[in-house]
Amino acid sequence: MATTVTPGDPERVRPVDPQQIDPARRKGRGATTRLTGRFERLCPVAEPDGWDIPEEALPVRTEVSLERPRSVINYIRSPDLPFDRTLNPYRGCEHGCIYCFARPTHAWLGLSPGLDFETRLIARPDAPAVLEAELRRPGYRAAPIAIGTNTDPYQPIERDHGIMRACLEVLRDFRHPVAVTTKGALVERDVDILAEMARHGLARVGISITTLDAGLSRRMEPRAPRPERRLATIRALTAAGIPVRVMISPVVPGLTDPEVERILDAGREAGAEAASLIMLRLPLEVSQLWQDWLAEHYPDRAARIMGHLRAMHGGQDYSPQWHRRMRGEGAYAEIIKQRFDRAVRALAMNRATAPLRCDLFAPPLRAGDQMSLF
Structure with missing residues (x-):
C-alpha cells in the first residue's frame, strides 16, 4: 500500500526516510533512497497493510531516454568559475557519486535527485549537430567550453552513444578551445582528438580523484573507475601531450582530508602539471542524500563530518555564497587550504597554466559555401 505526504512534512525528516530502497536492489548505487524532488507536491510512502506478497528483490536497472x-x-x-559556458551531453550520471552537487538538477525533470539521478539517464544524441549550428551563428565569439562540470561526459553510457566524441570532433573542426573534467577512463578513447587539439593549445583535461582508498571510493562513487585506474588515465593523457590537472574534488572533512598530500603526490607522479581543490558541497536535496549515506556507511563519523561542514558554512549544511561555497570558511577550511597550498608549492604544481587559445577559431567551410577572398 502507498500513501502520499507533502515533501515538507515531518514524516520526511531524518533519520527515517520513507523512500528507502532495499539494499539488495540498489547494490552498486550511491543513493540509498528515491528522494522526491523539491518541486513535487506529494511523494509516495510505502506502508505495510498486511496484503503485501513477498517478491524477489530485483536490482534497479539503468534506463536511458533521449532528448x-x-x-x-x-x-x-x-x-x-574560470569559464562562462558549458556543455552537457547527458543528464544524470551513472557513476552514482553520492556527493554530486548536480543531483538537484533531476528535480527539474520531475525525477528523484536520489536513485533516479544515477539510474534514469537522458542522452542528447543531437548535441553535436546543435553545437555546430550554434558555433556557426554570425555573432558567436569563441571562449573555452567546459564539459563535465555538471555530469560526467565519460560515464558508462558514452561507450554506447558516443555523443561526447562527436562533440569533440565538432570542436576540433572549428578549432574551438575545450576544458574537459572527468573521472571516466573512457577519455583515453579520445586521446587522438584531444592530443591534436592540445598541440594547438585548444584542450586540457581535469581528472577528479576524491580518495586513493579503493574501498571508500567504491562506496562513495560506486560506478566510477578505481583511483589507481584514474591515475593510469593521467599517465596516458600526459604521455600523449595533453595537459592534465588533478582535481581533489570534493574534499570531505573528517573523511578524505587526510589524503590531500597523498593525492597530490600521486597525481604529480602520474604527470599532472596542475591541481585544484573543492570542498564538499551539499546544496538542496544533496544534504539529505549525503546524510542518509553517512548514516548507513559511517555512522560513527557522521556527527563529526557534518559538524565540520556546518562550521565551514556559518552553521548551515551549505551556504551558496560566492567565493566561499567551494572552499568554505573558518579554521578547519583554512587548515586544509594551507596544507594544499604548501603541497602544490613543493610539487611545483602552483604555476599558472597557459590559457587555452581562442584566436584559432574558424568555422570550417561546408559544401557550397562561398570562400573568403581575405
Missing part, C-alpha cells in the same frame, strides 16, 4: 535539445551551450555568470 532533442534546441541549444546545448549553457552560459553562466559565476565569479567562482
Whole structure:
C-alpha cells in the first residue's frame, strides 16, 4: 500500500526516510533512497497493510531516454568559475557519486535527485549537430567550453552513444578551445582528438580523484573507475601531450582530508602539471542524500563530518555564497587550504597554466559555401 505526504512534512525528516530502497536492489548505487524532488507536491510512502506478497528483490536497472535539445551551450555568470559556458551531453550520471552537487538538477525533470539521478539517464544524441549550428551563428565569439562540470561526459553510457566524441570532433573542426573534467577512463578513447587539439593549445583535461582508498571510493562513487585506474588515465593523457590537472574534488572533512598530500603526490607522479581543490558541497536535496549515506556507511563519523561542514558554512549544511561555497570558511577550511597550498608549492604544481587559445577559431567551410577572398 502507498500513501502520499507533502515533501515538507515531518514524516520526511531524518533519520527515517520513507523512500528507502532495499539494499539488495540498489547494490552498486550511491543513493540509498528515491528522494522526491523539491518541486513535487506529494511523494509516495510505502506502508505495510498486511496484503503485501513477498517478491524477489530485483536490482534497479539503468534506463536511458533521449532528448532533442534546441541549444546545448549553457552560459553562466559565476565569479567562482574560470569559464562562462558549458556543455552537457547527458543528464544524470551513472557513476552514482553520492556527493554530486548536480543531483538537484533531476528535480527539474520531475525525477528523484536520489536513485533516479544515477539510474534514469537522458542522452542528447543531437548535441553535436546543435553545437555546430550554434558555433556557426554570425555573432558567436569563441571562449573555452567546459564539459563535465555538471555530469560526467565519460560515464558508462558514452561507450554506447558516443555523443561526447562527436562533440569533440565538432570542436576540433572549428578549432574551438575545450576544458574537459572527468573521472571516466573512457577519455583515453579520445586521446587522438584531444592530443591534436592540445598541440594547438585548444584542450586540457581535469581528472577528479576524491580518495586513493579503493574501498571508500567504491562506496562513495560506486560506478566510477578505481583511483589507481584514474591515475593510469593521467599517465596516458600526459604521455600523449595533453595537459592534465588533478582535481581533489570534493574534499570531505573528517573523511578524505587526510589524503590531500597523498593525492597530490600521486597525481604529480602520474604527470599532472596542475591541481585544484573543492570542498564538499551539499546544496538542496544533496544534504539529505549525503546524510542518509553517512548514516548507513559511517555512522560513527557522521556527527563529526557534518559538524565540520556546518562550521565551514556559518552553521548551515551549505551556504551558496560566492567565493566561499567551494572552499568554505573558518579554521578547519583554512587548515586544509594551507596544507594544499604548501603541497602544490613543493610539487611545483602552483604555476599558472597557459590559457587555452581562442584566436584559432574558424568555422570550417561546408559544401557550397562561398570562400573568403581575405
